[in-house]
Amino acid sequence: MNIGLAQWHFFAVLSTGGLILLALMWFAWHRVIGRREAERRIAAARVRSGHVPLEIPTVRGRLDDLGETPPDTLPEWFIQGKGEHAIVDEQPRIRIRYLDPHGKKAECTIQVDHLDVQKKIITGHSELPGDIHRLPLHAITGARIADSGQRFNIDLWVDAVRVARRRRGQA
Template sequence: MDIGLAQWQFLVALLTGALLLFVIMWIAWHRVAERRETERRIAAARVRSGHIPLEIPTVRGGLSVSGDSPPDTLPEWFIQGKGEHAIVDELPRIHVRYLDPRGQKAECTMQVDHLDVQKRILHGHGELPGDLRRIPLHQITGARIAESGQRFNIDTWVDAVRVARRRRGQL
């Protein structure tokens, strides 16, 4: 089987085109990945600076410990409202998907009793009496707000709780 010069040139051109297409796709994929990573880092920095994203559980309440004085970091038009602002809900009722100690997938709806930020463990109780749960945060694969079913990022919520506790002087 003899390959002619025209067939050989066609094969080389085809391989060159495929390689060029691969390089262009690789560059585009890396640019998109860089942009997503940059957006993720900016969002994480905003949370660490005190911004509360819409996708994490919140409650309405005062931001200060005493409840009388509004914080001086908010603009005057915002402070003149009813004195209640959206703050991070540290004890939400959530639906969690996680890996149990045996590595099996499990899920439950639980009321959070305590978030241990240092040990990165979520303490809570389920709907049945005596159903206590201690779930390490690294084993959680997904979380939703139980009432609305809205997804939220557990790591972003933990960072927002850490910032809220730091502002109150509890951390």
């Protein structure tokens, strides 16, 4: 195996090019991850400040129910009392995927009865009589709104419920 200088040069250029390509891919990948993480943190901060994003289950309700007075910058139909705002639904009907206590994947549709923010547990019932589910939030792997099938983030929903309860003085 007699390798000449030209072949060594070719292998050196090829390996250097490969290393540069790997470095560029690593840089781009970490930038994308950083951007996604920043977007996630911004969305969580918005929810904690009271913003209700579209992917969180909501109900329509009047501002009077919350004990707030509507600002005078609202459109006329809001001022006349016909308007409603999106309020976080604390008892949505959701389809969840979770890991049961044995570590097996399971799926069910439940009507949430109670969200314990301190213990981080969702309690709900399904359509079968006596079928009550009590699930820790860390066991839930995915959730969708049962009626529309729209995916939503459980963690953001829990933060939104926490903010809504704090605003009502229930925290």
